[in-house]
Amino acid sequence: MIIHFVLNGKQTTADVQADRRLLDFIREDLHLTGTKEGCGEGECGACTVVLNGKAIHSCLTLTGQLDGGELLTIEGLEQNGELDEIQKAFIKKSAIQCGFCTSGMVMSAKALLMENPHPSKEEIKKAISGNICRCAGYREIKEAIQLVAEKEEE
Amino acid sequence: MACEQYIQPDTLKELVTGLAKMTSDSVILAGGTDLIIKLRSRHMNPDCMLSLCRVPELKSISESGGYLRIGAMETHDNIANNTLVRKECKALAMACSHVGSQQVRNKGTIGGSLGNASVAGDMLPVLVLFHGLVEILDSAGKTRKVDAQEFTLGIGRTILQPQEVIMAVWLPLQSHRESCFIKLGGRREVTIAEISLAFSWERSGQHFHKIEGVLGAVDTKPIYLQEVDEILEDRKVGKYEMDLLADSLSKRIRAIRENRKRQPRLRIQECEKVYKERAVKGIVYDALEIMMRKTDKKSKNI
Numbered sequence: 100m101i102i103h104f105v106l107n108g109k110q111t112t113a114d115v116q117a118d119r120r121l122l123d124f125i126r127e128d129l130h131l132t133g134t135k136e137g138c139g140e141g142e143c144g145a146c147t148v149v150l151n152g153k154a155i156h157s158c159l160t161l162t163g164q165l166d167g168g169e170l171l172t173i174e175g176l177e178q179n180g181e182l183d184e185i186q187k188a189f190i191k192k193s194a195i196q197c198g199f200c201t202s203g204m205v206m207s208a209k210a211l212l213m214e215n216p217h218p219s220k221e222e223i224k225k226a227i228s229g230n231i232c233r234c235a236g237y238r239e240i241k242e243a244i245q246l247v248a249e250k251e252e253e
Numbered sequence: 254m255a256c257e258q259y260i261q262p263d264t265l266k267e268l269v270t271g272l273a274k275m276t277s278d279s280v281i282l283a284g285g286t287d288l289i290i291k292l293r294s295r296h297m298n299p300d301c302m303l304s305l306c307r308v309p310e311l312k313s314i315s316e317s318g319g320y321l322r323i324g325a326m327e328t329h330d331n332i333a334n335n336t337l338v339r340k341e342c343k344a345l346a347m348a349c350s351h352v353g354s355q356q357v358r359n360k361g362t363i364g365g366s367l368g369n370a371s372v373a374g375d376m377l378p379v380l381v382l383f384h385g386l387v388e389i390l391d392s393a394g395k396t397r398k399v400d401a402q403e404f405t406l407g408i409g410r411t412i413l414q415p416q417e418v419i420m421a422v423w424l425p426l427q428s429h430r431e432s433c434f435i436k437l438g439g440r441r442e443v444t445i446a447e448i449s450l451a452f453s454w455e456r457s458g459q460h461f462h463k464i465e466g467v468l469g470a471v472d473t474k475p476i477y478l479q480e481v482d483e484i485l486e487d488r489k490v491g492k493y494e495m496d497l498l499a500d501s502l503s504k505r506i507r508a509i510r511e512n513r514k515r516q517p518r519l520r521i522q523e524c525e526k527v528y529k530e531r532a533v534k535g536i537v538y539d540a541l542e543i544m545m546r547k548t549d550k551k552s553k554n555i
């Protein structure tokens with residue numbers, strides 16, 4: 100199946116196996132390995148990407164469903180060699196330890212801030228409740244997102 | 254998981270043509286949040302997969318002839334944030350806003366949830382509460398509407414035939430009524446209902462009238478609660494009424510357990526067997542507290 104989509108801001112056309120998971124397509128065909136597979140069943144959020152402005156699980160999406168859509172992966176956040184505000188904030192607040200959950204966590208945060216630039220603490224908590232971190236802890240992660248939310252307010 | 258044919262229609266006409274190719278081994282892909290897990294864990298290889306994500310007629314929330322029509326492919330997130338739904342069918346917005354995680358709500362759809370027919374699903378109890386209808390499209394291009402109560406046959410089974418698909422759900426508009434939905438699960442967010450409870454009512458001062466209630470996730474189908482109105486009608490609700498209702502629901506859940514012929518698949522402890530019939534008290538208290546709050550219908554907090 101031929102699909103047309105926007106990949107990290109770039110119009111793309113690809114001949115894909117439509118019933119393959121989007122996660123496998125991203126990692127194995129597009130070679131964008133920043134997106135991780137954790138549980139593979141929508142519990143951990145490690146595979147989160149932003150599709151049409153919404154955070155989704157790439158492990159629970161089929162490649163065919165990407166047709167006509169706009170996909171943003173962790174690789175698309177960096178602009179002209181500069182990291183995204185959220186990435187910078189994660190580094191500043193030491194919100195990363197092993198890093199496996201980070202790309203999913205950052206993408207959930209990105210989707211939240213795209214829709215709601217000034218989320219409350221509760222809204223931040225709810226937005227990342229589908230992302231599981233087993234080492235760094237959520238406090239630093241929430242602080243990092245909060246930092247961006249407050250920065251944009253200035 | 255691999256399917257022989259993947260069909261992704263762009264129009265309603267193409268969808269009808271696609272439906273004609275479906276067999277009992279085919280599957281319909283809505284959001285995919287349940288289906289993809291099922292196909293992978295059971296190593297299923299369907300002969301045909303019909304993906305609905307591109308058909309515009311399946312997406313939209315509108316008012317039509319005294320009903321609120323919600324397209325089957327509307328996501329939980331869209332429904333939860335829709336002004337019309339929040340105003341007219343608050344219980345549905347409340348239920349949608351607590352389905353899975355944000356990622357699941359962004360992708361999971363109301364039609365997919367109904368078709369999946371999990372007994373712990375949050376959509377069907379609400380539909381039953383509102384006496385909603387499920388609109389079904391067949392491979393001849395004809396539609397029919399069935400009562401939400403009749404849509405599910407049991408665990409994972411619905412009245413849908415292989416060449417049929419859910420088009421939309423229809424909820425009668427009753428602006429003078431208020432409603433709420435609450436569920437009890439293992440954790441606060443990203444949780445699956447162990448017990449769910451939905452109420453709708455009319456309010457005059459501190460009293461409630463024409464109260465309806467539905468209990469979900471305790472049996473193979475949602476249970477319409479006749480006794481809610483008998484216990485709460487025209488009363489100022491206090492601890493006595495709360496306990497009376499909790500006792501009544503607890504007895505219902507016990508009866509379901511005692512009448513169950515199939516043994517539970519998991520080995521469960523004695524205390525776990527009676528968990529729901531005890532825990533229901535908490536959820537009754539919570540639901541009635543929400544009812545008693547004098548709510549502003551436009552309130553953003555749900």
